[in-house]
Amino acid sequence: MLFLVRMDVKIPADMPVALADEIKAREKAYSQDLQRQGKWPHIWRVVGEYANYSVFDAESNDELHAMLSGLPLFPYMEIHVTPLARHPSSIR
Amino acid sequence: MLFLVRMDVKIPADMPVALADEIKAREKAYSQDLQRQGKWPHIWRVVGEYANYSVFDAESNDELHAMLSGLPLFPYMEIHVTPLARHPSSIR
Amino acid sequence: MLFLVRMDVKIPADMPVALADEIKAREKAYSQDLQRQGKWPHIWRVVGEYANYSVFDAESNDELHAMLSGLPLFPYMEIHVTPLARHPSSIR
Amino acid sequence: MLFLVRMDVKIPADMPVALADEIKAREKAYSQDLQRQGKWPHIWRVVGEYANYSVFDAESNDELHAMLSGLPLFPYMEIHVTPLARHPSSIR
Amino acid sequence: MLFLVRMDVKIPADMPVALADEIKAREKAYSQDLQRQGKWPHIWRVVGEYANYSVFDAESNDELHAMLSGLPLFPYMEIHVTPLARHPSSIR
Amino acid sequence: MLFLVRMDVKIPADMPVALADEIKAREKAYSQDLQRQGKWPHIWRVVGEYANYSVFDAESNDELHAMLSGLPLFPYMEIHVTPLARHPSSIR
Amino acid sequence: MLFLVRMDVKIPADMPVALADEIKAREKAYSQDLQRQGKWPHIWRVVGEYANYSVFDAESNDELHAMLSGLPLFPYMEIHVTPLARHPSSIR
Amino acid sequence: MLFLVRMDVKIPADMPVALADEIKAREKAYSQDLQRQGKWPHIWRVVGEYANYSVFDAESNDELHAMLSGLPLFPYMEIHVTPLARHPSSIR
Amino acid sequence: MLFLVRMDVKIPADMPVALADEIKAREKAYSQDLQRQGKWPHIWRVVGEYANYSVFDAESNDELHAMLSGLPLFPYMEIHVTPLARHPSSIR
Amino acid sequence: MLFLVRMDVKIPADMPVALADEIKAREKAYSQDLQRQGKWPHIWRVVGEYANYSVFDAESNDELHAMLSGLPLFPYMEIHVTPLARHPSSIR
Numbered sequence: 001m002l003f004l005v006r007m008d009v010k011i012p013a014d015m016p017v018a019l020a021d022e023i024k025a026r027e028k029a030y031s032q033d034l035q036r037q038g039k040w041p042h043i044w045r046v047v048g049e050y051a052n053y054s055v056f057d058a059e060s061n062d063e064l065h066a067m068l069s070g071l072p073l074f075p076y077m078e079i080h081v082t083p084l085a086r087h088p089s090s091i092r
Numbered sequence: 093m094l095f096l097v098r099m100d101v102k103i104p105a106d107m108p109v110a111l112a113d114e115i116k117a118r119e120k121a122y123s124q125d126l127q128r129q130g131k132w133p134h135i136w137r138v139v140g141e142y143a144n145y146s147v148f149d150a151e152s153n154d155e156l157h158a159m160l161s162g163l164p165l166f167p168y169m170e171i172h173v174t175p176l177a178r179h180p181s182s183i184r
Numbered sequence: 185m186l187f188l189v190r191m192d193v194k195i196p197a198d199m200p201v202a203l204a205d206e207i208k209a210r211e212k213a214y215s216q217d218l219q220r221q222g223k224w225p226h227i228w229r230v231v232g233e234y235a236n237y238s239v240f241d242a243e244s245n246d247e248l249h250a251m252l253s254g255l256p257l258f259p260y261m262e263i264h265v266t267p268l269a270r271h272p273s274s275i276r
Numbered sequence: 277m278l279f280l281v282r283m284d285v286k287i288p289a290d291m292p293v294a295l296a297d298e299i300k301a302r303e304k305a306y307s308q309d310l311q312r313q314g315k316w317p318h319i320w321r322v323v324g325e326y327a328n329y330s331v332f333d334a335e336s337n338d339e340l341h342a343m344l345s346g347l348p349l350f351p352y353m354e355i356h357v358t359p360l361a362r363h364p365s366s367i368r
Numbered sequence: 369m370l371f372l373v374r375m376d377v378k379i380p381a382d383m384p385v386a387l388a389d390e391i392k393a394r395e396k397a398y399s400q401d402l403q404r405q406g407k408w409p410h411i412w413r414v415v416g417e418y419a420n421y422s423v424f425d426a427e428s429n430d431e432l433h434a435m436l437s438g439l440p441l442f443p444y445m446e447i448h449v450t451p452l453a454r455h456p457s458s459i460r
Numbered sequence: 461m462l463f464l465v466r467m468d469v470k471i472p473a474d475m476p477v478a479l480a481d482e483i484k485a486r487e488k489a490y491s492q493d494l495q496r497q498g499k500w501p502h503i504w505r506v507v508g509e510y511a512n513y514s515v516f517d518a519e520s521n522d523e524l525h526a527m528l529s530g531l532p533l534f535p536y537m538e539i540h541v542t543p544l545a546r547h548p549s550s551i552r
Numbered sequence: 553m554l555f556l557v558r559m560d561v562k563i564p565a566d567m568p569v570a571l572a573d574e575i576k577a578r579e580k581a582y583s584q585d586l587q588r589q590g591k592w593p594h595i596w597r598v599v600g601e602y603a604n605y606s607v608f609d610a611e612s613n614d615e616l617h618a619m620l621s622g623l624p625l626f627p628y629m630e631i632h633v634t635p636l637a638r639h640p641s642s643i644r
Numbered sequence: 645m646l647f648l649v650r651m652d653v654k655i656p657a658d659m660p661v662a663l664a665d666e667i668k669a670r671e672k673a674y675s676q677d678l679q680r681q682g683k684w685p686h687i688w689r690v691v692g693e694y695a696n697y698s699v700f701d702a703e704s705n706d707e708l709h710a711m712l713s714g715l716p717l718f719p720y721m722e723i724h725v726t727p728l729a730r731h732p733s734s735i736r
Numbered sequence: 737m738l739f740l741v742r743m744d745v746k747i748p749a750d751m752p753v754a755l756a757d758e759i760k761a762r763e764k765a766y767s768q769d770l771q772r773q774g775k776w777p778h779i780w781r782v783v784g785e786y787a788n789y790s791v792f793d794a795e796s797n798d799e800l801h802a803m804l805s806g807l808p809l810f811p812y813m814e815i816h817v818t819p820l821a822r823h824p825s826s827i828r
Numbered sequence: 829m830l831f832l833v834r835m836d837v838k839i840p841a842d843m844p845v846a847l848a849d850e851i852k853a854r855e856k857a858y859s860q861d862l863q864r865q866g867k868w869p870h871i872w873r874v875v876g877e878y879a880n881y882s883v884f885d886a887e888s889n890d891e892l893h894a895m896l897s898g899l900p901l902f903p904y905m906e907i908h909v910t911p912l913a914r915h916p917s918s919i920r
Contacts, residue, residue: 032183045179064267104657140248141263272304337507341505357451416616541784584825691910726881728872728873728881
């Protein structure tokens, strides 16, 4: 079951660089782990913005919320979720 | 080069059903042809709306505009394009 | 799996009253059938508006889209879907 | 008398963790007390957001405001209230 | 129990003048009847717009919706309701 | 001459409580003084929000601005003013 | 007492040209009459739009509404009014 | 003196094709004439939309409005103008 | 060549009062100097807001930007500019 | 391949002036280097705002994102990108 997710990152300007770097490193590992499990099949950068559009594959809304709220950057992001269904014209 | 595209379909209420059906049939064929060419790798229905989120793979902005403006439903859609770049956390 | 759904009805001013009444009657029967099945556990009128907030219980995004796009009033509604998860403070 | 209430939590980034935890614990107890009284029949998490949609059952606007403004997180939330009425298609 | 209500009137441009006048006359009578009953204590014109801000005094959300949806102009209005509570600084 | 005024209070999170309390006490006295003079005939709390809708009765725009900009909370509020006229359906 | 007024003209596409021309001629005469009386001291075209920003000088909200609702184009315009006060830096 | 101009074309669905084609042909000639005079140095298609971003070079606001309101498609477009100044980092 | 300019002042809450007063004093002198030169023919307070609507008379976009960016309060304001043209109904 | 880019600069009020000046100096050099390479053919100031509209010429979305995210002011800007295509009326 797929969901389109937009995430906009807003790290406070006064966060120490070392702390920000540590959170971003954990974010990257967390994301790549979910990608390898097939739970996060797509992540793209929005050109010109500190933001991404992602596609998640979750078995339920609860599983999706658990994945998103577990993101190390979750406290510093605005997230919007759009549920997706199969399109009748899709060849897949 | 990838682009996220949202399309909202607004067919006028007074369009004859036969005409609408004919346009939709051409739209489906047009879409599936581009999907098979790899130019339109993803199309998803937005749950509850007569709308889709799609990903296009185009070699240029001009090629993308040609594909979108050639859609049989183009005169009856609102379309918004977001250019995408590779995300540094992507494992692809 | 629960979803909050807002539906705003926009019936064209020039639709014949008899046709509108027939569609509304089918809408009511369709809604009550899903309510009895437990798929549509809540429907509330938004005070002062020709709109409702509803809660749907679906097994998947695809099932939810099928239920919504099958509404007799679907061509005359704006619909927005918000996926819901269990809240950690909920006593249920 | 039912009301749909959306609450978005915005805790300042510089609030000490211990203080935030203490407020959240009081919030949870306060919410569960009202749920047990039947005053707050539903609370759902908005997937991907630090936000909830809730349904309150109040005898008056004044009672609802008293319940909402007494929330321990009230100073750190944006709240929007929509009054609900019985829907003519509801089977309840 | 008070509610602030904004109503924006959008009569279709092609409605015959006689019909519009007849609906407006019924609207006025309906409004004045509710005003006399004390259910609609205030109605003000928004300067420069075909719109009003009103205050309603209803015993419940259901009663308010019944009053609003019974307005002869209801099918031609956008209505937005804001529930009001007593303000602690009010001298009333 | 009446005006509908919406005020949203945004007190900075780091303002000392004693200072905030002192400003709020002056605000209340200021408001009640204008209410007693008949200049501020209505003040209602917006349910669930730290905001109010008020009706002011001023002899001119300049007088209204003087009243509003003299509010002790003025530096911490967003204010929006809507001029009101007599409504032709009003029985007053 | 001054008010800034923005007017956006939306004449229906199917209005006969002769009728539109007749209404516009009456609008111009009406406007110039109020300009000569000093009630409508400024009218400017918004560059690129069928819209104007105007300044009105009225003795009351009621007088302003009477002037605006009497515009021959009133049924075909969206109007927004902003009340103005003397600015403390103005040299006038 | 440069201005950025966005134009969104909204031709009514019921305009006869021959008439639309005739207006578009005049629009193209009008545009190319101004381009050749150097008054309209840039015109770009917004990808996926029946819209353009253009840069105009006008000697005054009045000249710009005359050019824009003279467009054959002017009655069928939404236009928004942003005045531009020299940027201190520009090498031109 | 006239421009309508809206300025919203947002002075940081933690700016020392003496500094704010000094900037405001320079702003007033700067404004009155331009008013006396005829470059800033109108400045009005928006009722209830720390904002103004002004009309500027500039020979070019560059001159206007120089005047606005030279405002002592420029770093603390949101400014929006609308270019104005002569209105065909104006008697001036 | 052209893109219209709007950049709004929001430097925190508490950034030391020397640091801000140093970043702005690097921004200017970075911009002028890309302008000389032909990658950033246009940069214009939005009149009255600390913002610019620019046109970039990039071979891909990835190249564009690299150029934008490398801007010394990138952490302090809101950026929005619109992909552009050739317009059929363009004489270029």
